[in-house]
Amino acid sequence: MGTLYQSPIKSSSPNIIQDLKVIIHDTFTILPPEKTEPRSMFLSNIDQVLNFNVETVHFFVANPDFPPQLVAEKLKMALTKALVPYDFLAGRLRLNPDSKRFEFDCNGAGARFVVGSSEFELSEIGDLVYPNPGFRQLVQKSYDNVAMHDKPLCIIQLTSFQCGGFAIGVATNHATFDGLSFKTFLANLGSLAGDKPLAITPCNDRHLLAARSPPQIEFDHPELLKIPEGVDFPTTSVFDCPEGQLDFKIFNLTLKDIEHLKKKAKDGPFSPNAKITGFNVVAAHVWRCKALSSGSEYDPERVSTVLYAVDIRSRLDMPSSYAGNAVLSAYASAKCKEIEECPLSKLVEMVTEGNKRMTGDYAKSVVDWGEVNKGFPNGEFLISSWWRLGFADVEYPWGKPRYSCPVVYHRKDIILLFPDIVGADNDNEVNVLVALPHKEMEKFEALFHKFMA
Structure with a gap:
């Protein structure tokens, strides 16, 4: 149960080609099809702390009706059309000198479109599930040496393989989308590429998540950490390690494994408030392993806090088509001694309670907290779930992706x-x-298998 998918990267499989030999042929600036009046776009307090890039790659097998050159033309056309309902993607992020807040300058400066090719066939680059560092070549960077107000907010790269297959790499500033709204954007891009109307009209009103006036912080928020006055906002987590100092492994949980964890949570001492779902049992299992493996010495009194994302659209009666970030960090905390000794159902109950805690009133309190304080989520680690976002379900004229994945930068404080x-x-x-x-x-690997038994 809970089989290891691959070896650590430092002894990676010879079937994994890490240098994909990508050559960039063309870079285009994609402008909106019609000139619009420049405007400033308000960003919520959730958007404010997400000024970093998110990079994903979407792989497609060869389709004789859609060679990569044709796909590139259709994608360019689709992105041009998308810059009407998503006008902010053609803009730039800027810091308003008066309010000291980030905002989108919807100035029509344009998105980017990049065309490249690899000398390999898609079948040669290894298992797509394995986070190959070579995948970084499939996503154009957002020009790190360029000033923030000149960086494009959206860059799409089409990389063709010798077999006729191709990869679409997308880099967006996280302030533009969360996972759900990014899937909507992809669905709209696919629809526009097929000369169809938008699949879903995005809701761009970020004032829906504006703080109340005056702010009303009605709950304690131990999952948030305030930055003291005079201290710069950190650019990396205190838990982060240089990548070369980290091993990474992938643990594959089959449907049978997940059902086993659910049964284990239901059997024995059962916590009546535990909601036995696939995510909750996996999160509880991972939390136990991470908490008990952290640090050089085991401290039974140390408190471990796990963070995990909760979508707040339905909790605040917001439209599901909201195009910004509408996700907050729920949390569960316990001493390591309790985490080690309690039944799985108790850990599942704690994860369940973290989700239940995120009511509409609690979410509003978090947003208002961000209005008053300068800070960020505070926990031992974050479980970032791409499990059911459904990027691979998006329909394009040339078919659904063979696989969609984030470009992974390995961090100690994030379990994906x-x-x-x-x-x-x-x-x-x-x-x-x-x-x-x-x-x-x-330690983590030993505990992962021990607690699966």
Whole structure:
């Protein structure tokens, strides 16, 4: 149960080609089809703390009716059309000198479109599920040496393989989308590429998540950490490690494994408030392993806090088509001694309670907290789940992706959940990507299998 998917990267499989030999042929600035009046776009307090890039790659097998050159033309056309309902994607991020807040300058400066090719066939680059560092070549960077107000907010790269297959790499500033709204954007891009209308009209009114006036912080928020006056906002997590110091492994949980965890949570001492779902049991299991493997010495009195994302659209009666970030960090906390000794159902109950805690009133309090304080989520680690976002379900004229994945930068404080490859008859399986220092990884792996038994 809970089989290891691959070896650590430092002894990676010879079947993994890490240098994809990508050559960039053309770079285009994609402008909106019609000139619009420049405007400033308000960004919520959730958007404010997300000034960093999110990079994803979407792989497609060869389709004789859609060679990569044709796909590139259709994507360019689709992106041009998309810059009408998503006009902010043609803008730039700027810091308003008066309000000291980030905002989108919707100035029509344009998105980017990049065309490249690899000398390999898609089948040669290895298992797509394995987070290959070479995948970074499939996504154009947002020009790190360029000033913030000149950086494009959206860059799409089409990379063709020798077999006729191709990859679409997308880099967006996280302030533009969360996972759900990014899937909507992809669905709209696919629809426009097929000369169809938008699949879903986006709601761009970010004032829906504006703080109240005056702010009303009605709850304690231990999941948030205030930055003291005079201290610069950190650019990296205190838990982060240089990548070379981390091993990474992928633990594959099959449908049978997940059902086993659910049964284990239901059997024995059962917590009546535990909601036995696939995510909750996997999150509880991962939390236990991470908490008990952290640090050089085990401290039973140390408190471990796990963070995990909760969508707040329905909790605030917002439209599901809201195009900004509408996700907050729920949390569960306990001493390591309790985490080690309590039944799985108790951990599931704590994860459940974290989700239930995120009511509409609580979410408003978090947004208002961000109005008063300068800070960020505070926990031992974050479970970032791409498991059921459904990027591989998006329909394009040339078909659905063979696989969609984030470009992974291994961090000790983030454990990633992501689905298995499409069409492998394993739609409900989940892969758990863990990056830890070597000694902690040994502990985590041993605990992962011990608590699966």
